[in-house]
Amino acid sequence: MIPTRRASQVLFAFCVTACCAAALAQTAEKPFEPYSGQSGKDVVWVPTPTVTVSKMMDVAKVTSRDFVMDLGSGDGRNVIAAAKRGARALGVEFNPEMVKLSEQTAAKEGVSDKARFAQGDMFAADISQATVMALFLLPDNLRKLNQKFQDLRPGTRIVVNTFGIDGWEASHSESAEGDCGAWCSVILYIVPAKVAGGWRIGQDELMLEQKVQQITGTLTSGGVARTIENGRVTGDQVVFSVGGVEYSGRLKDDTLSGSVKSNVPATWTATRLRH
Numbered sequence: 001m002i003p004t005r006r007a008s009q010v011l012f013a014f015c016v017t018a019c020c021a022a023a024l025a026q027t028a029e030k031p032f033e034p035y036s037g038q039s040g041k042d043v044v045w046v047p048t049p050t051v052t053v054s055k056m057m058d059v060a061k062v063t064s065r066d067f068v069m070d071l072g073s074g075d076g077r078n079v080i081a082a083a084k085r086g087a088r089a090l091g092v093e094f095n096p097e098m099v100k101l102s103e104q105t106a107a108k109e110g111v112s113d114k115a116r117f118a119q120g121d122m123f124a125a126d127i128s129q130a131t132v133m134a135l136f137l138l139p140d141n142l143r144k145l146n147q148k149f150q151d152l153r154p155g156t157r158i159v160v161n162t163f164g165i166d167g168w169e170a171s172h173s174e175s176a177e178g179d180c181g182a183w184c185s186v187i188l189y190i191v192p193a194k195v196a197g198g199w200r201i202g203q204d205e206l207m208l209e210q211k212v213q214q215i216t217g218t219l220t221s222g223g224v225a226r227t228i229e230n231g232r233v234t235g236d237q238v239v240f241s242v243g244g245v246e247y248s249g250r251l252k253d254d255t256l257s258g259s260v261k262s263n264v265p266a267t268w269t270a271t272r273l274r275h
């Protein structure tokens, strides 16, 4: 039997050895390495291939004037690519280890001043200041974000990898070339201005309904209502036809104004009716 004093010395020595071993094991711990398919809160991590990231930045025409956001920013590649083009960029990512990795990569790439990352839930993120959204999310995620996208400033570009946004019309789509497997397709959307409601054009009344970029409605002159055709809103630009006559215009504050394409070219101005 070991005497009590001797026993405590042995125990102390054991603890010191165990603690040192644990400390050593910690310092020797492998750095965090994400893997494709790694689980995530609402969508797994699958990285956008490098060639697709570049194509997304090209298609969205990202410049130093932009503020680019990625929701579910993974290892930060979209945000870092945007920062390398001079934009300010912010990634929102739920997994704190991915956030840390993104920050380390941004530092290594020398863009920490422009590329920022926040740990959080993408559905709670404030995206109102973005001029470009660069995303790789599932259709169901995009569906949940749809209203937030519609509330973005008119003209904001939303560029996505492969999965499109329900009910939106693509402004442009392109495929990346090279090593991108199933994730080569890039789609661009332009956030439309909100023009639904009543408008007065001189003595006439324009009534518009809007589903994302599509507008329908009537133009009533002298008590006769005529249906609007081919109505679209792209950013702050509005086009529609009435009886074969094309109206195009731009929304500024509460005024729509532009030109009428007919035998006799003319201009038009509509002011919003307040009820």
Ligand SMILES: C[S@@+](CC[C@H](N)C(=O)[O-])C[C@H]1O[C@@H](n2cnc3c(N)ncnc32)[C@H](O)[C@@H]1O
Pocket (backbone or CB within 6 Å): 039, 040, 041, 042, 043, 044, 045, 046, 047, 048, 070, 071, 072, 073, 074, 075, 076, 077, 078, 092, 093, 094, 095, 098, 120, 121, 122, 123, 135, 136, 137, 161
């Ligand atoms: C398909 S990956 C896209 C990663 C990156 N945007 C890219 O293009 O390479 C989706 C990312 O969303 C993250 N994610 C899942 N649910 C989230 C949530 N509710 N809020 C924020 N991030 C989330 C995952 O951890 C994953 O990194």
